[in-house]
Amino acid sequence: MAQAGRSLLRPPKNYSETIGTPMITNDGSRERLPYTEVVGSLLGLYKTLSALPTLTTNPETDAVLNELVALAVCPQDDEVIEKALSDPEVRGILPALWDLCSAAEFQLERVWAQRVISSPDPHREMREFPYFANYEVLTRLEYNTMRALAGASPHHVLFVGAGPLPLTSLLLSSGQESIDIDCIDIDPQAVRLAEQVAGVLGARSVRYECADVMSYLNLSRYDLLYMAALVGLDPEVKAQILRHLYRYAKPGAILLARSAHALRTLLYPPVNIRELGGFRPLAVLHPHTEVINSLIIAEKPSMGT
Known part of the structure; x- marks a missing residue:
């Protein structure tokens, strides 16, 4: 699913307890895990997750995923992170681990989309989604950073990889009345649910279409191109999508691509800043908060620049 754009946006509460290692020591400093324990914990979690x-x-699935997220966000020394991510066994499982995370997020969003659709109070139900507050923080961070760098607000937005619970597009449309948003996803079920969610919430400025981004050529009208974190789970596929977006985007268009850094790349494939397909990078932001996704903002240079 090249555009299954979901996001494990925050760790569970008390995440240091989840992985069995205290995050704060008696003197108030943060306790790090040794490299061997990081790798061992990861391989064990992958084996458990694969066997579910x-x-x-x-409860069982959520517990394993919470442990995985906790491991990914627990602060570690740079040397430990580098050793863990370069470990041959870790590198060998990463593609399958990304697939599992993507599938798990799809199921989570599917369940909550159905809850919102069937609720007598869909707006309230939406806000009950466990990661709603984090989507608000991430979307606000992305939009304000993009607007500051671009110097203007976008009027036409394309979101690639909306998923069945399209929170980002809904938050953008509710906060900015002048924004017109088109969302695409390669999964028909995701699009059907997203349309129904938007319908019960009264989001009239957002449209959803089942499409493969690589066949989507009408990009010249968009000021902002959003690419979700799980669009293109294979690094080469991600690079191909970025080249495609650059080829058909209009000069001056802004790209906002969600990525990951450090051990958070266990959950999401990172975007290579050197392989943006021609887009010129403007900023890279790696939150060290409960928000897991990094963001890369870039632009297609205008003619003559």
């Missing part, structure tokens, strides 16, 4: 009978949200 279903990735649909349930």
Whole structure:
């Protein structure tokens, strides 16, 4: 699913306890895990996650995913991170781990999309989504950073990889009345659910279409191109998508691509800043908060620049 654009946006509460290692020591400093323990914990979690009978949200699945997220966000020394990510066994499981995370997030969003659609108070139900507050923070951070760098607000936005619970596009449309948003996703079920969610919430300025971004050529009208974190799980596929977006985007268009850094790349494939397909990078931001995704903002240079 090249455009399954979901996001594990925050760690569970008390995440240091989840992985069995205290995050704060008696003197108030942060306790790091040794490299061997990081790798061992990761391989064990991957084995457990791979063996689960279903990735649909349930106590067993949620517990394993919470442990994985906790491991990814627990602060570590740079040397430990580099050793862990370069470990041959870790490198060998990463593609399959990204697939599992993507599938699990899809199931989580599917369940919550159905809850919002069937709720007598869909707006309230939406705000009950466990990661709603983090989507608000991330979307606000992305939009304000992009606007400061671009010097203007976008009027036409394309979001690639909206998913069944399209929170980012809904938050953008509710906060900015002048924004017109088109969302695409390669998964038909995701699009059907997203349309129904937007319908019950009264989001009239957002449209959803089932499409493969590589076949989507009408990009010249968009001021802002959003690329979700799980669009293109394979690094080469991600690079191909970026080249495609650059080829058909208009000069001056802004790219906002969600990425990951450090051990958070266990959850999401990172965007290579050197492979933006021609887009000129403007800023890279790596939050060290509960928001997991990094963001890369770039632009297609205008003619003559």
